[in-house]
Amino acid sequence: MRAFLPNGSLRAKLVVQLLVVAAALAVLLYFTVRTTADRAAEATQDAILGAATTSIAEQLRATEDGIEVDLAYATFSMLGAIGQDRLFYRIDIGGKTVTGYDDLPLPEVQPASLAAAFYTAPYLDTELRIAVVARSMIVGKGPVPVLVMVGQTRLGQAAIADSLANRAALVGLGFFLLAVPLSLLSAGSVFNPINRLAEAVGRRGPRDLRPVRHPAPRELAPLIGALNGFVARLRGALSQTETFIAEAAHHIRTPLSTVRTEAEIALRQSNDEGTRVRLRSMIRGVETSARSASQLLDHAMVLYRSDQLESVEVDLATVAQNVARAFEPTAELKELDLVVEGEAPLLTTGDPLLVESALRNLVDNAIKYSEAETEVRIVLSRAVGMAVVQVLDQGRGLQGVPVARLTGRFTRGQNVGDVVGSGLGLTIVTEVAAALGGRFELTQRETGGTCASLFLPAC
Amino acid sequence: MRQLILAGLLGLYACAAQAFEVEDQRVFGTGSGAEIAVLSTTDTEIFAPLIEAFLAQNPALRLRYVVASSQEVYRAVHDEGAAFDLVISSAMDLQMKLANDGFAAGYASDAVLGLPGWARWRDRLFGFALEPVVMLASRRALRGLEMPRSRRDLIDLLRANPERFNGRIATYDPHVSGAGYLFATQDARQTDAFWRLAEVMGRLNARLYCCSGDMIKGLENGDLALAYNVVGSYAQTRLPDGAEGELPDIVVIEPEDFTVALLRTAFVPVGAARPELGGALLDFMLGVQGRALIDGVAELPPLDQTALAPHLRPIRLDPGLLVYLDQIKRRNFLGEWDAAMTQP
Secondary structure (H helix, E strand, O other), X not given: OHHHOOOOOHHHHHHHHHHHHHHHHHHHHHHHHHHHHHHHXXXXXXXXXXXXXXXXXXXXEEEOOEEEOOOOHHHHHHHOOOOOOOEEEEEEEOOEEEEEOOOOOOOOOOOOOOXXXXXXXXXXXXXXEEEEEEEEEEEOOEEEEEEEEEEEOOHHHHHHHHHHHHHHHHHHHHHHHHHHHHHHHHXXXXXXXXXXXXXXXXXXXXXXXXOOOOOOOHHHHHHHHHHHHHHHHHHHHHHHHHHXXXXXXXXXXXXXXXXXXXXXXXXXXXXXXXXXXXXXXXXXXXXXXXXXHHHHHHHHHHHHHXXXXXXXXXXXXXXXXXXXXXXXXXXXXXXXXXXXXXXXOOEEEEOHHHHHHHHHHHHHHHHHOOOXXXXXXXXXXXXXXXXXXXXXXXXXXXXXXXXXXHOOOOOOOOOOOOOOOOOOHHHHHHHHHHHOOOEEEEEEOOOOXXXXXXXXXXX | OHHHXXXXXXXXXXXXXXXXXXXXXXXXXXXXXXXXXXXEOOOHHHHHHHHHHHHHHOOOOEEEEEEOOHHHHHHHHHOOXXXXXXXXXXXXXXXXXXXXXXXXXXXXXXXXXXXXXXXXXXXXXXXXXXXXXXXXXXXXXXXXXXXXXXXXXXXXXXXXXXXXXXXXXXXXXXXXXHHHHHHHHHHHHHOOHHHHXXXXXXXXXXXXXXOHHHHHHHHHOOOOOEEEEEEHHXXXXXXXXXXXXXOOOEEEEOOOOOEXXXXXXEEOEOOOOOHHXXXXXXXXXXXXXXXXXXXXXXXXXXXXXXXXXXXXXXXXXXXXXXXXXXXXXXXXXXXXXXXXXXXX
């Protein structure tokens, strides 16, 4: 995960961004509700205040001695009902205050129609919303302008708006709190595919260089593409190396055999003892090189095939017999008995070429390090869930050299200076065992000689 | 006696210092701490037990209790901005106007916010005692007649027996008494029967009084047969007990059609020097002990919503109270009243 994110955590970034958006929405919700509630409450209260003012204005009656004012108790009572607001009124007739609070602020613009007009003005220690209704009445000789004003504090309105806004704030807060786990969850689900991809790539074996085919969201396609490109280049480079080694080995082997043939002919024809010694040593050198080249080829083949493992049923007994038959001439040279015994058939699954390569190397080693006129036995048996091929010789044994060292590339024991070898044989065996899901063991026999055991999964 | 003289002297002193008319003034407690100033319409003797209990809880405090009429209380606060920490009055309309006009400071506590909606106006004005406005009738004077149980009964009774009630009916003079004006206007607001009753009373040459006490005295000495719209608590406290085994002569009647109930209210004025102490006293009055004292010792009915009888109509603390304070409205109402009272 971290490998994908050199600059902090994307997940944290995403969560923070989601939360910021949620918080912004919550705040927006609060202010929207607040404003709306305030306007709605104001409209409602204005309507009531306007109706009350109009009703007072309509109850004005012209009488012989002026205009009669009748304030209705219920009207006043009702006006105070919503928010227990303070109430002030003023009735002007002909420009003179006849009753009420004579210092109540007048409207800046004289209202024209009979409908109530509204304005906000400071009064005493507070601010009032005032409704004003203007009308004219016939008193005595002519029309007299009448102005009725009713002012009200708007604590009720503020309280309503506050309570609604507080509720909105609670909702917003709840929304935000809900957004916390949700954004964590959603960030998790967004990054799950990445985690799964990383896991899938991480689970691969050290030699698994197949392209990544893991299902992933569209957004990850470039990443996978890049990854696959990289894998392809890596595979290309590796296979180039292997091919190069194989080619090189092949190109070396062919001229070497020519050199060897020529040297043997020369050896046969030469009578000079000094020359013959040199020629023999030359033949030995050529033999070593040829074997190395051949094992390099083998090794390259093992590496290549274990990358693209083929899995078929293989009878180890058949393979062992074939290998034994192939080594018959070599064994005869040293007058060795090459015996295959034990269980037959002995089935395992894997790549037959790899199995054969491993057995060939084991038998080759056994023959190389055996004294003349001894016996090499290939024993087939079955252990717990494993098919076992043991190659037993009566040679010089391991002589205390750690097995791990012997199976490393190009390493050989200390007691083998007189035997031709490349140091790749046991490496190949170990790699085959690993590729096929088995293991390889090399032990010293109590009766002298070595026991090489290849364990492969039985089926 | 000495206390009375002292109170008188203090009253004189207060008169000199303050423009509004002080009826009585007394300082409670000897604590060295702060002094709470309370302006009230309730007589000192009625409130004294409550104050003493409050000071027993707060021994460091002193309390200056100033008694004035409801008009004077209004004047003191509205015109003179007199510095008191708590203003108590039975004139709900004037108290409401003071609160509406911004003379009451906000005060919030569990006790005041626990009051029912009709007994509280915002966080400014609070009722602490609920007093029914009742009729008082003399058994002697009504001998042989059925006791009236409602306004309709009363109207019928008066109409049927003009000779017995002529000149022997009493009520407040709304011109003079703020309380009388408030009760009359509330009656008029509640029922049309009020104007019929006023006319009947006018025809019977009803006598108009400034104060409850005078009406009760008139009933006791037999001058009066019936008093209409008297504050219940005064009636209860001032009525003499009947002789052994005999019912008291004066009967308190709560009209069954409806009985207006008056709230005694209090507020902390904006000019209070120690508003928190005024508030503390208010909390005490509304607390368990305060309620018990208001009920038991002061004999003012405490405010108890659960015990509200169905015929009781508490006057709500709302801006409707401002309507009858309007000078034109008042003039019109009193004009009507005079017309009903004075008949050819």
